Every structure is written in structure tokens, then in C-alpha cells.
Amino acid sequence: MATTTPNYGWDVPTSTDYVKDGAVAIETLGDDIDATLYTALGGAYPGLRLIKKQTIGTSVSTIVVASAFSATYENYLIQVAGAAAAASGSNCQITFNGSTGSTYYWAGSYTAYNGSNVFHGSNNVASSVIGLTGTNSTTNYNIQVYRPFATSFTSYNTQYATSQYAGQYGGFDNNAVSHTGFSIVSNSALTGGTIYVYGYGAS
Amino acid sequence: MTNPLIQIDDEVREMTDEEYATYENELNPDSAPVE
Numbered sequence: 230m231a232t233t234t235p236n237y238g239w240d241v242p243t244s245t246d247y248v249k250d251g252a253v254a255i256e257t258l259g260d261d262i263d264a265t266l267y268t269a270l271g272g273a274y275p276g277l278r279l280i281k282k283q284t285i286g287t288s289v290s291t292i293v294v295a296s297a298f299s300a301t302y303e304n305y306l307i308q309v310a311g312a313a314a315a316a317s318g319s320n321c322q323i324t325f326n327g328s329t330g331s332t333y334y335w336a337g338s339y340t341a342y343n344g345s346n347v348f349h350g351s352n353n354v355a356s357s358v359i360g361l362t363g364t365n366s367t368t369n370y371n372i373q374v375y376r377p378f379a380t381s382f383t384s385y386n387t388q389y390a391t392s393q394y395a396g397q398y399g400g401f402d403n404n405a406v407s408h409t410g411f412s413i414v415s416n417s418a419l420t421g422g423t424i425y426v427y428g429y430g431a432s
Numbered sequence: 433m434t435n436p437l438i439q440i441d442d443e444v445r446e447m448t449d450e451e452y453a454t455y456e457n458e459l460n461p462d463s464a465p466v467e
Contacts, residue, residue: 291436295441416459
């Protein structure tokens with residue numbers, strides 16, 4: 230005679246149950262566990278989940294991050310943390326692997342710590358600026374990317390602060406295609422640090 | 433002349449001439465920061 234587990238009430242057979250009923254009992258128990266996990270976690274892929282982690286090499290100008298975007302998530306968080314640039318105040322850009330033409334738009338501003346503020350932007354260019362580079366391992370970016378895998382425009386926004394500047398940028402790729410990866414393209418070569426890619430739970 | 437370095441996954445190598453041309457095309461002009 231079947232019984233249940235003490236905490237979550239999963240259906241389990243007892244030692245006197247027929248072996249011939251074992252397959253059905255396993256299926257029932259599996260469904261119970263699946264339902265409990267789904268409820269406890271808040272969905273099949275809930276929360277913010279780490280997809281990729283890539284250590285940045287020495288004096289690299291372009292870093293290609295493949296297989297980052299998929300149908301599992303709609304929106305993503307990319308963090309660049311602790312990279313040291315050869316020079317401060319150089320532009321650092323992002324490109325998405327489905328778009329290799331001049332379809333990128335970007336705009337934003339940066340402020341030096343003396344309060345001097347600069348607004349700038351560009352359109353129909355081959356990449357989008359995500360921020361300025363920083364020395365002393367302070368090339369750090371927080372990049373929100375919206376719908377890169379969908380066959381639609383991909384947009385993004387960033388916040389960042391280096392040891393020389395703080396600022397924010399946003400933009401989009403005016404090309405309705407799907408992307409599976411991206412590249413960080415820096416005017417000043419980067420050394421060290423890590424690129425993290427997270428997916429925002431969508432179900 | 434040595435081309436800049438590109439990193440693909442954990443591999444770091446010199447850009448090919450084609451990759452270097454792509455890289456140069458992808459650069460937005462420096463921001464002329466105000467100190």
C-alpha cells in the first residue's frame with residue numbers, strides 16, 4: 230500500500246507493494262519531485278543563473294564569447310570585472326555575433342571625478358560603446374542585454390565606474406537577427422579580470 | 433608589424449589581417465576624456 234514521504238508528501242511504494250507496479254511508482258515519485266522543485270525554485274529556470282565565465286587573457290583587444298545566448302532566457306546580464314586596460318578613458322565596445330555590419334547605435338555619457346561631464350553617441354557604426362576603460366583593474370561594466378536570441382532588435386544598457394570615470398551608455402543593433410554570442414572590443418588592450426554571463430529566469 | 437591579440441574562449445593569439453581590419457572598423461573614436 231503506497232504511502233508518502235514525511236515532509237513533501239511524495240508518493241512512494243512500501244515494501245509490500247507489487248514489484249510489477251514499480252514503474253508506475255517511479256513515475257509518480259518523479260512527478261512529485263518535479264512539482265516540488267518547480268514550486269520551491271520558482272520555475273524551471275528561475276532567478277539569475279550563471280551561463281558562462283571567461284577569464285580575460287593578457288593584452289587582448291577583442292574577446293569573443295560564444296554560446297552565451299539561447300532560447301532558455303530572453304534577457305541577460307553581462308559583467309566585466311577587474312580588467313586592467315593599458316590606458317584609461319578609451320572606448321570599449323560590444324558587438325553581437327549575428328551583426329557584422331554598421332547597424333549599431335549608441336549614446337551615453339561619462340563623468341570625470343572632477344565633475345566634468347561629456348555626452349556623446351553615434352549611429353550606423355560597427356559596434357556599440359559600453360563604457361570607458363580603466364587602469365588599476367577597474368575596467369568594470371554591468372551590461373543588461375535585452376532579447377539577443379530573439380529575431381528582433383537587440384538593445385542594451387550599461388553602468389560602469391573606473392578609477393578615473395563613471396558613466397552609463399545604451400544602444401541597440403538595428404538588425405532584426407538572432408545572436409548566440411558577443412565580443413568585447415576595446416580601444417585599449419585589456420589584461421586580467423573576468424567576463425560573467427547570466428540569464429534572467431523567464432519561466 | 434604585430435597585430436593586436438584576440439581571445440576566443442581560452443585561446444589568445446594574434447589577429448589575422450582580416451580580423452585586424454574588422455577590429456579597426458569596430459573601434460569608435462576615443463572619447464577625449466576631460467581630466
